[in-house]
Amino acid sequence: MVAVLALRSDPRARRWWIPLPLFLLWLILAPLAIVWVPVVIVLCAVVEIDPFRAMGTAWQLLAGLRDLRLDVQTHEADIHMTFI
């Protein structure tokens, strides 16, 4: 998954495109996730939440970001964000 952020402060100004390769972030965070799983399970047990449902929902949220698109154009700024 890649997030693309485009910003322009003024309609006449140059638009800045910032690609964010999220899949690289997931790769970096994957080893940490393995370490954090027991902590998440304990925390979920403390607040009485099913840890597997919680992790499943978190995964669905991340997966659901795909195809999210946000465009806002005003006279002050122009913001474009999309998840591919």
Add this chain to the structure above:
Amino acid sequence: MLAAGKVTTDQAERLMAALGRDDSGGATTAVAIEPRSMANVKYLRVLVDGTEEGHPLKVNIRVPLQLLRAGVRLASLIPARAQGAVNEALRQEGLSVDLSQIKPENIEELIDALRELTVEVDTADGSDPIKVRVFCE
């Protein structure tokens, strides 16, 4: 055709009966198509078009319904004792929403309701109203 004398009353009756069967077949087809078209709905779109203080204002948001469904599931994960505090905070902000009543089925109802919704918002400066379209596609 009956009035024109092209068919007898008996033939007309049989024709009407046959049309009735065709009608019921047609209705079944329509019902079958409707859920399929609902299944094809993937995104919630919010389009805002208007002017603000004489300048154009455009908003184009496309939210995958999968993300909305995950959000609803997230809300259902909130422990009952925390839901009360969240409901109270929402009420103070003017939103009378009961989180315990939000279920994944509600998203389907929302999709049904949001086939096509257009709202025109009047601006404070009296210029052209801002058109807000919310629909699922």
